[in-house]
Amino acid sequence: MTPRIAIRNLWKEYGDQVVLERINLEVPAGEFCTIVGASGCGKTTFLRLLLGEEAPSRGQILLDGEPLPAEPGPDRGIVFQRYSVFPHLTVLRNVLLGLELKSAPLTGHLFGAARREALDRSRQMLDAVGLGQALDKYPSELSGGMQQRLALAQSLVMHPEILLLDEPFGALDPGIRADMHQLVARLWRENDLTVFMITHDIREGFHLGTRLLVFDKLRHDPDAPHAYGAGITYDLPVERADQRMLGEIASEVAHSEALVLAADES
Amino acid sequence: MKRLINQRPSRGTAILLGLLPFLILALVYLVASDARLAANPNDKLLPSFVSLGEAIQRMAFEPNKRTGEIELWVDTWASLRRLAQGEGLAALIGLGLGVALGAVPLLRAGFAPFVAGVALIPPMAILPILFIVFGLGEVSKVALIVFGVAPFLVRDLQQRVQELPREQIIKAETLSGSSWQIILRVILPQVLPRLIDGVRLSLGSAWLFLIAAEAIAATEGLGYRIFLVRRYLAMDQILPYVVWITILAYLMDLGLRLLSRRLFPWYHGAVAR
Numbered sequence: 001m002t003p004r005i006a007i008r009n010l011w012k013e014y015g016d017q018v019v020l021e022r023i024n025l026e027v028p029a030g031e032f033c034t035i036v037g038a039s040g041c042g043k044t045t046f047l048r049l050l051l052g053e054e055a056p057s058r059g060q061i062l063l064d065g066e067p068l069p070a071e072p073g074p075d076r077g078i079v080f081q082r083y084s085v086f087p088h089l090t091v092l093r094n095v096l097l098g099l100e101l102k103s104a105p106l107t108g109h110l111f112g113a114a115r116r117e118a119l120d121r122s123r124q125m126l127d128a129v130g131l132g133q134a135l136d137k138y139p140s141e142l143s144g145g146m147q148q149r150l151a152l153a154q155s156l157v158m159h160p161e162i163l164l165l166d167e168p169f170g171a172l173d174p175g176i177r178a179d180m181h182q183l184v185a186r187l188w189r190e191n192d193l194t195v196f197m198i199t200h201d202i203r204e205g206f207h208l209g210t211r212l213l214v215f216d217k218l219r220h221d222p223d224a225p226h227a228y229g230a231g232i233t234y235d236l237p238v239e240r241a242d243q244r245m246l247g248e249i250a251s252e253v254a255h256s257e258a259l260v261l262a263a264d265e266s
Numbered sequence: 267m268k269r270l271i272n273q274r275p276s277r278g279t280a281i282l283l284g285l286l287p288f289l290i291l292a293l294v295y296l297v298a299s300d301a302r303l304a305a306n307p308n309d310k311l312l313p314s315f316v317s318l319g320e321a322i323q324r325m326a327f328e329p330n331k332r333t334g335e336i337e338l339w340v341d342t343w344a345s346l347r348r349l350a351q352g353e354g355l356a357a358l359i360g361l362g363l364g365v366a367l368g369a370v371p372l373l374r375a376g377f378a379p380f381v382a383g384v385a386l387i388p389p390m391a392i393l394p395i396l397f398i399v400f401g402l403g404e405v406s407k408v409a410l411i412v413f414g415v416a417p418f419l420v421r422d423l424q425q426r427v428q429e430l431p432r433e434q435i436i437k438a439e440t441l442s443g444s445s446w447q448i449i450l451r452v453i454l455p456q457v458l459p460r461l462i463d464g465v466r467l468s469l470g471s472a473w474l475f476l477i478a479a480e481a482i483a484a485t486e487g488l489g490y491r492i493f494l495v496r497r498y499l500a501m502d503q504i505l506p507y508v509v510w511i512t513i514l515a516y517l518m519d520l521g522l523r524l525l526s527r528r529l530f531p532w533y534h535g536a537v538a539r
Contacts, residue, residue: 053436074442083431088455088532097451098441108451138532158441
């Protein structure tokens with residue numbers, strides 16, 4: 001079977017700064033990949049490449065065997081840490097918007113029966129993420145966790161094949177995070193998704209998902225910190241990793257974080 | 267006793283304090299006017315409140331003996347019409363061009379430097395050209411307001427569009443939005459309240475261009491009138507006109523502010539419903 005995502009010898013460079021190098025990866029449909037790594041190691045760049053917002057410098061990304069489109073599209077949903085929802089629309093209309101854009105190319109609005117049907121679907125989606133009671137609120141009236149729930153509903157009502165999450169819970173309180181983990185795990189199972197989630201919290205990577213990808217520099221030159229990019233240093237199924245491995249990875253990430261910080265300061 | 271920077275007035279006190287400078291100004295005027303009139307009863311510079319009241323009565327409520335029209339209303343109507351046409355047209359241009367330049371990099375690369383260049387031309391310097399091209403009628407006055415205000419609005423709106431978080435635009439793309447749909451459903455509704463802000467800011471200069479154009483060539487209008495009666499040192503007419511213009515400007519600003527609150531509750535952080 002063709003993997004959902006296949007990455008062949010991917011490089012990303014900005015000028016003479018290498019961000020990512022020699023990335024090879026195959027991800028079958030239905031996998032939940034958690035991506036961890038030191039800040040500034042190219043995790044977000046990797047996600048932007050998957051999104052189609054950035055083009056690889058070398059190598060290619062295949063989506064279901066075809067080259068990935070060079071711009072974002074409805075087959076890949078995204079939830080950012082912030083600014084994923086539209087402040088001028090109520091909760092219900094935020095979700096409705098995607099359905100309207102899909103079926104009304106000219107006006108961007110649905111009318112009559114089509115609108116009622118789309119509203120029903122939007123309500124169901126919002127019920128599924130626990131926002132059924134907040135349909136008429138504006139995003140500014142929602143807490144951070146509720147805004148992220150809304151962003152998830154917005155993406156999932158489009159039935160994307162792939163869901164990209166860029167530190168979606170980074171700005172949330174720990175208690176709310178746990179709720180959100182359960183929600184994402186459930187939505188992943190129910191919607192038949194392939195998920196890529198960046199997280200800062202390595203424990204999050206172990207509780208959630210089926211596969212852990214650790215991004216880190218493969219080689220390091222202290223005199224030229226930007227000469228080498230990051231690659232995937234660990235790629236393991238979550239059930240195989242034990243507590244000791246977790247500690248090992250955590251300390252390696254912390255170590256290269258310190259290296260990055262030192263390089264930035266010098 | 268709290269620190270001065272921590273002392274906040276109650277609502278009533280705040281209103282009273284706000285009125286105070288106006289009252290002081292009126293009082294100073296009264297004293298100065300009295301003193302001058304005591305020295306010379308024919309002094310025209312600071313007319314008494316009585317003669318101001320008589321002039322207002324004459325201008326605002328009695329038909330002019332020669333034309334049969336009530337001057338103040340004719341002037342007000344003429345000026346407000348020009349102002350509304352000029353600002354309205356400038357707002358349309360500002361919205362259309364500003365959104366297009368802000369949202370489409372190719373258009374921005376092509377036209378933004380041109381708009382920036384045009385914005386640098388002092389509008390008053392091209393007033394003679396407008397008079398030559400459009401004649402001395404209504405069009406040249408409206409055109410001056412448009413020329414003076416539109417480049418500012420275009421640039422302001424373009425900036426506002428570019429300030430929208432990139433994440434929102436990408437999100438809309440993943441919701442299958444086309445360029446047109448994203449402009450229509452994501453960008454346009456979010457910059458409309460900012461357009462109202464821009465219009466409010468630009469009203470000051472719009473008044474300036476209006477009064478300047480009317481002072482030079484017009485047959486009615488608020489600016490025309492005050493420059494006309496200047497020849498007779500008719501301070502009793504000029505001062506009420508200036509106050510009236512100020513009141514009109516305040517009411518327009520207030521009206522736009524309330525309109526924005528009503529139409530775009532999300533923009534003002536208000537609670538819906």
